[in-house]
Amino acid sequence: MRMRSTHLVSGRPLQALTLITAGALLTGCAAAGTAGSEAAGAKDGAPVKVGLVYSRSGPLAAYGKQYMEGFTAGLAYATKGTGKVAGHAVEVAEQDDAGDPAKAVAAAKDLAGKGYKILAGSTDSGVALQVAPLAAQNQLLFISGAAATDALTGINKYTFRSGRQSxxxxxxxxxxxxxxxxxxxxxxxxxxxxxxxxxxxxxxxxxxxxxxxxxxxxxxxxxxxxxxxxxxxxxxxxxxxxxxxxxxxxxxxxxxxxxxxxxxxxxxxxxxxxxxxxxxxxxxxxxxxxxHYFPGAAGSTPVETAMLDGVTKAGGTPDLFSPDGFTAAQMIVHAIEAGSPTDTARMVKALEDWRFQGPKGEEQVRAEDHALLQPxxxxxxxxxxxxxxxxxxxxxxxxxxxxxxxxxxx
Missing domain, CATH: 3.40.50.2300 (Response regulator)
Known part of the structure; x- marks a missing residue:
């Protein structure tokens, strides 16, 4: 599993028309430039690119850290330590939105332009509500993190959540x-x-x-x-x-x-x-x-134990939003494995109505609106x-x- 970080330059908030236009351009580019390469990528084991846009800094940085530590442990667990899904290495790019919706949108646009099909993160609710429409415009699978706003549930068919809602x-x-x-x-x-x-x-x-x-x-x-x-x-x-x-x-x-x-x-x-x-x-x-969660709340199930051990062995401390990151990794791996490494529609379909054991216990993605039902x-x-x-x-x-x-x- 390869991890790389990039840094963003702060930008001004984009108007709705700008977002729609940019989304259309990016979608058009993807359709024109990757239709043939997607089939080849599925055959030759090309890496699956995942963008994590979250609060590495800013007022919710502590929550972002917990999310990221949980994600790393979850990816190791879901891929059995290989960092690969169905023969494809999972290549993760971290980008810091600092809790700023404008930075998050800029990061999401940049990743979409580079061919990323999967976005995750969104520590802040205001950020998630700006990234979700962009994911829909560019047909990206978007799995929000700790953002708890109820408005995210059902916002579009490409948006899911790995945490709880208000x-x-x-x-x-x-x-x-x-x-x-x-x-x-x-x-x-x-x-x-x-x-x-x-x-x-x-x-x-x-x-x-x-x-x-x-x-x-x-x-x-x-x-x-x-x-x-x-x-x-x-x-x-x-x-x-x-x-x-x-x-x-x-x-x-x-x-x-x-x-x-x-x-x-x-x-x-x-x-x-x-x-x-x-x-x-x-x-x-x-x-x-x-x-929402605290270490040991789930009763030391095998999945919770794997999360606690994974985070601790990496030098982190299991905490409130560790499950949000861990569950996001589980969802991404399932979407690739049961759906497709390149076809967003198939990834969406694979996640809908999926019932699984998460670190909190039994969870289910409700097909009708993508709410994450959980203990x-x-x-x-x-x-x-x-x-x-x-x-x-x-x-x-x-x-x-x-x-x-x-x-x-x-």
């Missing part, structure tokens, strides 16, 4: 709540695609159960979070759902604790990466946690400081957190 988080949280009828709920989040997706998901789930849902949204760049904690406290909610990502999480929890939010109402949030565990301190006992978890944090760690409360099967069915656009 609706699955909310459904998991819902299993921990008492009757929501007549209750007031506040969603505290960043004013980003991720945050807005969580607001929409909480409204969809809990308003249907009779709750009134409002929100407090902070700019992603905000570092002084005390005013937002005060706004939450003054709102007098019966339940506060916190959806937060990035390096400002410690400041957020400090502000919520100092402003008395954790003592005045029930607070539910997603369990973030291992680095966040000590941040909660004694307040951890006051918080209910839903969990979810609830947990509590015990201990403080360096000894803080999660204890599993419940492992929910994929049927317990199934998002609403959507129709694939286009």
């Amino acid at each position: 609706y699955q988080d909310i459904l998991t949280a819902g299993t921990m709540l008492v009757d929501a009828k007549g209750k007031k709920v506040t969603v505290l989040a960043q004013n980003s695609a991720f945050g807005q997706a969580n607001v929409a998901a909480v409204k969809s789930v809990l308003e249907a159960q009779g709750a009134t849902v409002g929100s407090v949204l902070a700019p992603p760049s905000a570092t002084d979070l005390t005013p937002f904690a005060q706004q939450v406290r003054s709102g007098g909610a019966d339940l506060v759902f916190v959806a937060w990502a990035g390096a400002t999480a410690p400041a957020l929890w400090t502000a919520l604790d100092q402003q008395g939010v954790l003592d005045s109402t029930q607070v539910v949030t997603g369990l973030a990466g291992t680095a966040s565990y000590p941040v909660f301190g004694p307040a951890a006992a006051k918080i209910s946690f839903l969990a 979810m978890f609830t947990a509590k944090l015990t201990g403080e400081g360096a000894s803080a760690g999660p204890v599993l409360l419940h492992a929910l099967p994929m049927s317990a957190s199934t998002p609403p069915l959507k129709t694939i656009a286009g």
